[in-house]
Amino acid sequence: MSSEQRKAFPFSDFEPKWQDVWEAKKAFRTPNPGDADFDASKPKYFVLDMFPYPSGAGLHVGHPEGYTATDIIGRFKKMSGFNVLHPMGWDAFGLPAEQYAIKTGQHPRATTEKNIEGFRGQLKRLGFAYDWDREVNTTDPGYFKWTQWIFLKLYNSYVNDAGKARPIAELEGQGLSREEIDSRRLAFVSSAPVNWCPELGTVLANEEIVDGKSEVGGFPVERRPMRQWMLRITSFAQRLIDELDGLDWPESIKLLQRNWIGRSEGAHVKFQIVGHESDVTVFTTRPDTLFGATYMVFAPEHALVDQITTPEHAAAVEAYRKVVGSKSDLERTELAKEKSGVFTGAYAINPVNNEQIPIWIADYVLMGYGTGAIMAVPAHDARDFEFAQMFALPVKQVVQPPEGKEWQGFTDHGTAINSGFLDGLTTPDAKQKIIAFLEEKSLGKGTTNFKLRDWLFSRQRYWGEPFPIVWEDGSHRSIPESELPLQPPTLEDFKPTGTPEPPLSKATDWVRYSATATRELNTMPQWAGSCWYYLRYCDAQNSKRFVSEEAEKYWMGGGKPGGVDLYVGGTEHAVLHLLYARFWHKVLFDLGYVSTPEPFQRLVNQGLIMGEDGQKMSKSRGNVVNPDDVVKEYGADSLRLYEMFMGPLEQVKPWSMKGVEGVYRFLARVWRLVMEVSEEGVWSLSPALQDVPANKQVTKALHETIKKCGEDIEKLSFNTAISQMMICTKTFIAEEVMPASAIVTFLKVLSPFAPHIADDLNARIATKFPALAVQGLLSDATWPKYDPAALIEDEVEVVFQVNGKLRDKARVPIQATKEEIEKIALASARVQEFMEGKTPKKIIVVPGKLVNIVV
RNA sequence: GCCGCUGUGGUGAAAUGGUAAACACAGCAGACUUAAAAUCUGCUGGAGGGCAACCUCCUUGCCGGUUCGAGUCCGGCCAGCGGCACCA
Numbered sequence: 001m002s003s004e005q006r007k008a009f010p011f012s013d014f015e016p017k018w019q020d021v022w023e024a025k026k027a028f029r030t031p032n033p034g035d036a037d038f039d040a041s042k043p044k045y046f047v048l049d050m051f052p053y054p055s056g057a058g059l060h061v062g063h064p065e066g067y068t069a070t071d072i073i074g075r076f077k078k079m080s081g082f083n084v085l086h087p088m089g090w091d092a093f094g095l096p097a098e099q100y101a102i103k104t105g106q107h108p109r110a111t112t113e114k115n116i117e118g119f120r121g122q123l124k125r126l127g128f129a130y131d132w133d134r135e136v137n138t139t140d141p142g143y144f145k146w147t148q149w150i151f152l153k154l155y156n157s158y159v160n161d162a163g164k165a166r167p168i169a170e171l172e173g174q175g176l177s178r179e180e181i182d183s184r185r186l187a188f189v190s191s192a193p194v195n196w197c198p199e200l201g202t203v204l205a206n207e208e209i210v211d212g213k214s215e216v217g218g219f220p221v222e223r224r225p226m227r228q229w230m231l232r233i234t235s236f237a238q239r240l241i242d243e244l245d246g247l248d249w250p251e252s253i254k255l256l257q258r259n260w261i262g263r264s265e266g267a268h269v270k271f272q273i274v275g276h277e278s279d280v281t282v283f284t285t286r287p288d289t290l291f292g293a294t295y296m297v298f299a300p301e302h303a304l305v306d307q308i309t310t311p312e313h314a315a316a317v318e319a320y321r322k323v324v325g326s327k328s329d330l331e332r333t334e335l336a337k338e339k340s341g342v343f344t345g346a347y348a349i350n351p352v353n354n355e356q357i358p359i360w361i362a363d364y365v366l367m368g369y370g371t372g373a374i375m376a377v378p379a380h381d382a383r384d385f386e387f388a389q390m391f392a393l394p395v396k397q398v399v400q401p402p403e404g405k406e407w408q409g410f411t412d413h414g415t416a417i418n419s420g421f422l423d424g425l426t427t428p429d430a431k432q433k434i435i436a437f438l439e440e441k442s443l444g445k446g447t448t449n450f451k452l453r454d455w456l457f458s459r460q461r462y463w464g465e466p467f468p469i470v471w472e473d474g475s476h477r478s479i480p481e482s483e484l485p486l487q488p489p490t491l492e493d494f495k496p497t498g499t500p501e502p503p504l505s506k507a508t509d510w511v512r513y514s515a516t517a518t519r520e521l522n523t524m525p526q527w528a529g530s531c532w533y534y535l536r537y538c539d540a541q542n543s544k545r546f547v548s549e550e551a552e553k554y555w556m557g558g559g560k561p562g563g564v565d566l567y568v569g570g571t572e573h574a575v576l577h578l579l580y581a582r583f584w585h586k587v588l589f590d591l592g593y594v595s596t597p598e599p600f601q602r603l604v605n606q607g608l609i610m611g612e613d614g615q616k617m618s619k620s621r622g623n624v625v626n627p628d629d630v631v632k633e634y635g636a637d638s639l640r641l642y643e644m645f646m647g648p649l650e651q652v653k654p655w656s657m658k659g660v661e662g663v664y665r666f667l668a669r670v671w672r673l674v675m676e677v678s679e680e681g682v683w684s685l686s687p688a689l690q691d692v693p694a695n696k697q698v699t700k701a702l703h704e705t706i707k708k709c710g711e712d713i714e715k716l717s718f719n720t721a722i723s724q725m726m727i728c729t730k731t732f733i734a735e736e737v738m739p740a741s742a743i744v745t746f747l748k749v750l751s752p753f754a755p756h757i758a759d760d761l762n763a764r765i766a767t768k769f770p771a772l773a774v775q776g777l778l779s780d781a782t783w784p785k786y787d788p789a790a791l792i793e794d795e796v797e798v799v800f801q802v803n804g805k806l807r808d809k810a811r812v813p814i815q816a817t818k819e820e821i822e823k824i825a826l827a828s829a830r831v832q833e834f835m836e837g838k839t840p841k842k843i844i845v846v847p848g849k850l851v852n853i854v855v
Numbered sequence: 856g857c858c859g860c861u862g863u864g865g866u867g868a869a870a871u872g873g874u875a876a877a878c879a880c881a882g883c884a885g886a887c888u889u890a891a892a893a894u895c896u897g898c899u900g901g902a903g904g905g906c907a908a909c910c911u912c913c914u915u916g917c918c919g920g921u922u923c924g925a926g927u928c929c930g931g932c933c934a935g936c937g938g939c940a941c942c943a
Contacts, residue, residue: 008893008894250860251859251860252858252859252860252937252938255858255859255938256858256859256938256939259857259858259859259938259939260938260939262939262942264942264943266943282943283942283943284943285942285943286943297943332941339941362941363941364941364943365941365943366941366942366943368942369942369943370942370943373943374943375943376943377943381943382856382941383941383943384943386941387941449942449943450942451939451942571937571938574938575938645867645868645878645879646867646868647867647868648868651861651868652861652936652937653867653868654866654867656866656867656880658866658867658879658880658881659866659867659879659880661880662867662878662879662880663879665879665894666879668893668894672894719867719868719869719878719879720868720869720870720877720878722878722879723868723869723877723878723879724877724878726878726879727877727878797874799873799874801873801874801923801924803923803924804873804922804923804924805924806874809874841923842923843923844873844923844924846873849873849874850873850874850924852873852923852924853923854923854924
């Protein structure tokens with residue numbers, strides 16, 4: 001026997017066949033408002049996947065997990081009368097694509113094209129209902145034209161006092177200088193220290209650094225000052241926190257974002273430096289402990305260090321700064337087990353008690369947070385305490401902890417002591433009072449600080465969007481919109497230079513913009529294209545605008561804060577893509593280009609699929625499952641169904657090939673409801689299939705399945721929906737005659753999960769019972785309605801408990817009253833036995849469920 | 856260290872505060888078969904009792920609470936996973 005014939009059902013024949021039919025018919029084309037076949041009376045549903053990075057390795061089994069979930073939802077919503085937007089595209093710029101190209105000695109454009117083709121083919125073989133006319137590719141000039149256009153919107157905007165992005169022209173009207181205007185742009189040039197990764201030959205954003213190493217490749221990262229493009233995401237910090245509230249996102253992801261943005265409330269306090277004109281401002285979340293400040297610490301890079309250091313300490317300070325400067329972030333934070341620092345010889349004056357306190361420099365104070373200087377309160381801060389112990393600095397108690405707690409190193413709330421006018425106040429009250437005092441005396445003020453840094457937006461790479469910017473006489477300006485898209489130059493050698501000089505510098509012709517102006521040489525990071533791709537899906541072919549107003553209003557509208565109705569993807573983008581996209585969306589919203597303040601209303605994270613060994617899938621462990629192999633062996637429907645049956649979508653779960661066989665057997669049973677095989681291995685319609693009404697059991701099972709599957713799909717509870725379909729199939733199997741119309745209804749319910757087998761069986765049934773089957777595709781059919789009457793039984797099983805323990809059961813008529821059920825329960829011999837002749841204290845009757853007799 | 860999530864059979868898991876373990880995998884037994892595969896049927900949390908049908912007790916990480924009734928709600932612990940981390 002050939003392996004073809006041994007298949008339990010001929011999926012390898014009909015799966016490609018139906019994929020071809022769907023493609024030829026454009027079965028999943030979604031008309032836009034304005035199209036002839038657009039039905040404006042239907043509500044919209046925009047269901048989005050995180051579009052893949054088309055790597056050379058091809059799809060892994062994690063991709064179809066989220067994609068199948070959205071496909072089921074999309075197909076279900078379409079059958080339920082929605083206009084469904086369910087698109088797919090490619091996030092194809094970025095480091096890995098370029099590294100892969102370098103490794104294989106090809107141009108990234110060529111490898112990207114090839115990888116996309118591979119991915120597209122794999123996705124089509126899984127039968128996803130995408131509207132391929134809306135496919136987007138971030139590396140397509142027709143796409144990145146608009147990425148560059150949005151960058152120009154950022155470049156030409158600022159944030160006003162109300163916290164809204166506005167056109168920069170408003171500032172020009174106010175007569176501000178060029179420098180003042182440049183310093184307020186949302187896309188601006190900065191020379192602050194950045195994360196430079198020598199191995200990758202590029203700078204990286206904070207979000208791309210994990211444990212002091214590059215997220216891609218795990219290479220060391222060092223800080224060095226470089227002239228770079230930044231995006232002013234910090235101006236949106238508060239809104240990015242506040243506007244999470246209206247979103248249906250997992251709390252854990254909201255929390256991740258809130259923590260990353262890292263809002264903390266406190267105060268700025270000004271300290272006078274002894275013998276100097278200048279003062280220094282510190283940020284503290286505990287202004288109530290100001291009386292306990294016994295020394296001060298500056299970050300080694302602090303600008304005032306040179307001015308205040310006394311001659312006798314200059315050598316030590318210089319030496320220390322040199323040591324710190326050579327350390328990577330990793331060495332400075334992760335690996336620093338002990339505090340270090342040196343005294344500058346200078347003193348500051350504590351504004352509340354005029355005490356002179358020494359100023360030290362130490363690398364535990366970071367230049368990038370707050371003001372780069374702190375007041376040290378060793379009694380009530382763990383780090384200051386450790387430092388004070390090490391260098392024998394004084395420790396002064398100013399907070400009285402609750403009874404039984406040691407004051408040294410006590411960092412929680414308590415009562416102020418040794419703090420003059422604050423004594424006796426609780427920590428929150430003391431904070432309020434000291435802030436009022438500082439503000440009144442102009443010594444400081446209440447402030448909110450954020451951990452979030454501005455987004456470092458330029459990369460020294462070839463494979464990214466070039467900036468639509470030129471430089472002339474040391475200043476930058478945008479190129480006209482009419483010159484977009486700005487294509488990258490054709491380069492034979494696009495490898496990183498190994499220095500901060502971007503590879504685009506090698507394109508000497510391209511670089512020269514005019515006799516006096518040259519192009520910006522950096523490119524945008526990978527995240528740029530993914531910040532707005534969901535908008536492009538709404539109107540992917542538009543060459544006049546990034547998305548038409550009409551299409552944006554329809555697909556992104558709907559009266560909720562977020563436009564996309566459901567967004568499914570991995571949790572790894574919690575503080576990268578999801579934060580960046582929200583930021584861009586808010587800018588576009590403020591400027592009037594989009595109609596909602598948030599991009600994604602409902603977010604769901606699918607859980608990671610582990611290898612059969614319970615470990616994360618990786619090539620080195622050899623536990624990677626290739627979806628192509630699964631499709632070949634068991635078919636696309638089996639793969640889809642298995643990935644949904646494994647367990648809850650959001651949960652981490654291990655792969656099991658035996659589990660795939662389980663759902664495969666289920667599909668084979670469904671197949672044999674309708675089909676039978678001859679001795680020669682030829683399949684034909686089973687004679688058991690007849691035009692007869694379904695009996696009571698079958699009707700009940702079928703309507704329970706319609707109800708449960710519909711409800712479970714809405715809840716994304718696919719595993720329980722599938723188990724219900726398995727139960728229903730068993731009920732069918734027990735029958736001698738298969739009622740054709742009931743089978744067709746069942747196939748409609750199955751079709752979002754396993755669309756190939758469902759369409760195939762329906763078409764086969766249609767050959768014999770044209771009036772009973774769906775004419776055409778099941779995806780164009782209407783989701784069946786369940787009949788509540790069909791679910792009701794004449795009798796239900798009621799459980800009898802004595803003192804909460806199950807003692808007996810009985811079937812009682814559905815319409816039995818509480819009193820009647822109670823009577824039946826009390827009459828039960830077993831119930832009486834366990835009551836031991838005692839009188840019931842209390843009897844609880846839950847009709848249709850149970851009786852609990854308390855004695 | 857801080858924050859979050861998760862702990863249920865041999866395994867993946869299910870269970871609006873109401874029969875714990877549905878559905879599936881694995882295992883065992885049987886039917887069909889010359890045989891195997893495939894398919895179908897039955898059994899399958901633990902301990903104890905009974906010739907048997909069956910019966911009793913225990914069981915959702917641990918301890919306590921609320922409740923007629925807790926896997927589910929509340930408090931305290933423990934373990935695993937994930938995130939953040941010298942952020943003043």
